[in-house]
Amino acid sequence: MAHMFIFAICSALIISRVDLCRIPETLYVLVPQTIPVGYQVTKVETADCDTRSLVLSLKDPSFTIDRNRAIVALSPVSVVGRGRTFSVWVQDNSGQGSEMEVHLMRRTAPETHNSKGLLKRTKRRWSPPPFNLKENMKGPFPKVIDSVVSDSSVTYKVFYTMSGPGVDQAPIGLFTLDRESGMLSVTNAVDREQYPLFNLKVSVFNAENGQPTDLPLNLRVLVDDENDNAPEFAGPLQFTLPERSSAGTAVGQVKATDKDAPETSHVKIKYTLLNGLERFAIQPETGVITTITNTLDREAQDKYMVTVMIKDLFGAVNGLQNTATATISLSDINDNPPTFTKALYEATIKENEVDKLILRIPVEDKDLVNTSNWRSKFVITKGNENGHFRIDTDNSTNEGLLYVVKPLDYENGDKVKLEIQARNEAELTGTTAQWMSVPVDVTVANVDEGPQFSAPTVTFNVVEHVPNGTLIGTYTATDPETKSSNGIMYYKTLDPGSWVNVDRNTGELKVANTIDRESHFVKNGMYNITMRAVDTSSKSGTGTVILVIKDLNDNVPKIPSELVLCESGGDALGSVVFVAEDKDSDPYSSPFTFNMPSDSDGKWSVKKLNDTAATLKQEKPLRRGIHQVPIIIRDLQGNGDTQTATVKICQCRNGVCLANQSSVELGPMGILALLLPLALLLLLFLLLAFFCVTKMDKLEIDDKEYSGGNLLLSNTEGPGDEVDSTLIKVPIGIEQAGKDSVKGSLVNVGWMGTKSSSTIGGHGVHDNGIYQQGITTTKIQDYNSGQYNTQYAGSQLVGNSMSCIDSRYLSQDGGSLRMWQANGNYLHQKLKSFETEGDDIMEDDIIHSYEYEGNGSAAGSVGCCSEYGDNANLDFLNTLDPKFKALAAVCRKS
Structure with missing residues (x-):
């Protein structure tokens, strides 16, 4: 059932x-x-x-x-x-x-009677919980552990079942239970570290009807530990300790674990050092490594390897053990100051040199490289009271770099003794050593110096608009070697307004032109002049003169050139605010006073708004357009006059007159201004047409008078020489060509289709000669023949007179060509004559030196003109146009 x-x-x-x-x-x-x-x-x-x-x-x-x-x-x-x-x-x-x-x-439960005859229910009882099982037991298997018996087996015929880990859960089949006897057996060895405990469930049933005869039993099977696992190291065995640490300093802790059962002797570990005992010790229970000396020096040995042994059963003979190597590294401290490689350093520097490296100072440091304990910094402790030197550190080599940052003066001393101390970025620790210093001897070499002004900058006070020739002051220099000013000349190198003259021998500064404080050359009331002093050996020195210009009341307040008054609309009268400006400074400037003239027409009124501004108000209705309004404006000192303000009344938008306002006010003069460019353009076309159709006139070069505005005259061979017109042969058929030749000029032989002509040197005039007969067409290539080349004929003589070309002016019989050749022959003869004539013929062309004009002359000395190289500079002759150079090349030909 x-x-x-x-x-x-x-x-x-x-x-x-x-x-x-x-x-x-x-x-x-x-x-x-x-x-x-x-x-x-x-x-x-x-x-x-x-x-x-x-x-x-x-x-x-x-x-x-x-x-x-x-x-x-x-x-x-x-x-x-x-x-x-x-x-x-x-x-x-x-x-x-x-x-x-x-x-x-x-x-159901059996009942018994006690001595008093009362019924009592007995408790059910399972026997014997719990069970213990030793791990790693030896076979043969299965091996009986114990039996499980329920008291209900006395009353009923029962059978037993079991479930749980080791039965129907992993590890499946490890335990078996005899169904009828309740005998518990194990079928294999058990590892406690994997399965320390088994919770099993045992049930008992009536064999006849299958119903439970007792509650299920939760059965615990404990696995007893065996010392079958050696201890293991946990974590890396890497430790760091500062060098020079005191004895007893903790280095680090060695950690170990054991898989055996906790709270047993199987996991009680003892720590032991097998070497390094002269420097380190380890606590047996905790595994903490400590030092036993204070002499650990990183510079001598930076790393120690010690062997650590761990053993369970707290070091018993039968305990299991493991060993490993622990690495103890020493970290650096700054216990070594930098040391110098020499006892004395020497350097040499020329006087007046600046920003120059004069010495590299190497040092040695035993501390860890590229750390603050190794990196050096240098200090000049003596000899640099005047700040002539600077010392830096070369980050790559750790050397000291000694620079001169302020010029040295040989005359003030040829020797400088310095003392330089080498330090580290980090302070010294763990040592009694001190920072070290080294002497440095710097030799100053003498240099022939230029003169030096009494001060780099000197200031003079001057009132604007003082008369020319007024003495401003004297700015002199001396030779540093001789301490004398003899032979020193003074010049200006910067005088933007040319306001000052400098006496070359004494250094006196005098007013040369009007000094105006309101000039744009003046900044904050000061005007700078740069001076140069030059000695007999052409060495020079510079200095600065600052003119502090005192203001005069030489300016009156000015109003803007045009004021725009916007119509207010309706019958309202408008007004406009304007600001007056006075170039003078206080007390010659604002506050201003504003008034209308006594004879004012009453259309306008002015009212002061602030120190520099006023409001111009319309008192009567006025038409749109331009109005001239007189206003009296005076400064604080009462200096001022009547000025006319141009006021434009118009319709406005955002304070600007509308565009159509200008077109409405356009009058006859505006229309005339628009038509004038068109008339000029028409006149230009008429002139061009006139020049292209008008016959060419002869040109005469007038050299009767000498113009001082010309540096050179290309149409004169020398003063008093004349061109013999009989030497110039002109072709037959060109009317009046040879007759109209004049002295000092050449016949115009450019293209004759234009009235303009060009001559050598540019001094040409028009005459009434007309070239038109005997001119026929010929090829331009024919001009390549003759004693001179096309460049000479076409470029040097013809020049730029190439407009309105007309081939009719080239004769078929080569007359024009012969005319060019004749002119060329004459020029060659003239050049040849220069070789035989004396130098006195050119005496008027040479440069003359002018002497001092004498005392009392208003102009004074000519000054710079007394020297050839000052202002009469002919360097421009080296940069003439290429056409002039080509002409010079032709003229040099024999």
Whole structure:
């Protein structure tokens, strides 16, 4: 019957639909004969249900289902006879519910009578929990552990079942339980470090009906530990310690673990050092390594390797052990100052040199390279009171770099003794050593220097508009070697307004032109002049003269050139605010006074707004357009006059006259201004047409008078020489060509289609000669023949007179060509005559030196003109146009 019952339950579970929320169809529960209130009968187990929408219910009012799905008694319930049965329903949002029948069965137990005749219920008893199992036990297997016996076996014929880890869970099959005798056996060795504990569940059933005869037993199987695991190191064995640490300083802690059972001697580890005992020690219980000396020097040895042994059973002979090497590195401290490689350093520098490296000072440092303990910084402790030197550090070599930053003067001393100290970026620690210093001797070499002004900058006060020739002051210089001013000449190198003359011998500064404080050359009332002093060896020095210009009341307040008054609309009268400006400074400037003239027509009034501004108001209605308004403006000193303000009355937008306003006010003069460019353009076309159709006149070069405005005259060979017109042969057919030749000029032989002509040197005039007869067409290539080349004929003589070309002016018989050749012959003869004539013929062409004009002359000395190289500079002759150079090349030909 019991087998059939179990089979029915299993069949019901197998055939149930797995896709619906379900519970077992039948459940048997052993309960006391009287169930007290609050007694938990059982817990409902569900499968494939939605826990969020799960609903459990039952029909017996004596029981309820709490939130944990446990069936709890609401009132005392007696279980008699064949027991008590009720149903439990379960349903979720799938809509399909399941029903389970719960059968409550009275728990049976033998009863005995006590001495007083009262009935008592004995407790059920399982024997013997718990069980112990030693790990790594030897075979053969299976090996019996113990037996599990329920007291219900005395009353019933029972059988036992077991479940849990080691049975039907991993590791599956490790334990077996004899179904009838309850004998528990193990089938294999167990590793405690993997499975320290097994929680098994043993149940007992009536062999006849399959119903439980006792509550299930939770059986614990403990695996006893065996020292089968050696301790292991945890974490890296890398430690760092500052050098020179005191004895007893903690280096670091060695950490180890053991897989054996905690709180047993199997995991009690002892730490031992196998070497390095002269410098380090280790605490046996904690594994903390400490120093036993204070002499650890990184510069001597920066790393130590020590062997550490760990052993369980706290170091017992039979304990398991492991060893490893710990690395102890020493970190650097600044216990070594930088040292110099020499006891004395020497350097040489020329006087007046500046920003120059004169010495590299190497040092040595035993500390860790490229750290603050190694990097050096240098200090000049002595000899640099005047700030002539600077010392830096070369970051790559750690050397000291000594620079001269302020010029040295040999005359003030040829030797400078310095003392330089080398330090580190970090302070010294762990040592009694001190920073070291080294002497440096700097030799100053003498240099022939230029003169030096008495001061680099000198200031003179001067009143603007002082008369020319007024002495401003004297600015002199001396030779640093001789301390004398003899032979020193003074010049200006910068005088933007040419306001000052300098006496070359004395350095006196005098007014040369009007000094105006309001000039744009003056900044903040000061005007700068740069002076140069030159000695006999052409060496020079410079200085600056600052003229502090005192203001005069030489300017009156001025109003803007045009004022725009916007119409207010209707009968309202407008006004405009204007600002007056006075170039003078206080007290010759603002505040201003504003008034209308006494004979004012009453159309306008002016009212002061502030120190520099006023409001010009319209007192009567006025037409649009330009109005001239007289206003009297005076400065603080009463200096001023009547000025006329140009006021434009117009319709405005954003303070600007509208565009159509200007077109409405356009009068006859405006129309004339628009037509004038058109008339000029028409006149230009008429002139061009006139020049192109007018016959060419002869040109005569007039050299009767000498013009001082010309540096050179190209149409004169020398003063008093004349061109013999009889030497110039002109071709027949060119009327009046040879007759109109004049002295000092050449006949115009350019293209004759224009009235303009060009001559050598540019001094040409028009005459009435007309070339038109005997001119026929010929090829331009014919001009390439003759004693001179095309460049000479076409470029040098013809020049730029190439407009309005007319081939009719080239004769067929080569007359024009012969004329060019004749002119060329004459020029060659003239050049040849220069070689035989004396130098006195050119005496008027040479440069003359002019002497001092004498005392009392208003002009004074000619000054710069007394020297050839001052202002009569002929350097421009080296940059003449290429055409002039070509002419010179032709003239040099023999």
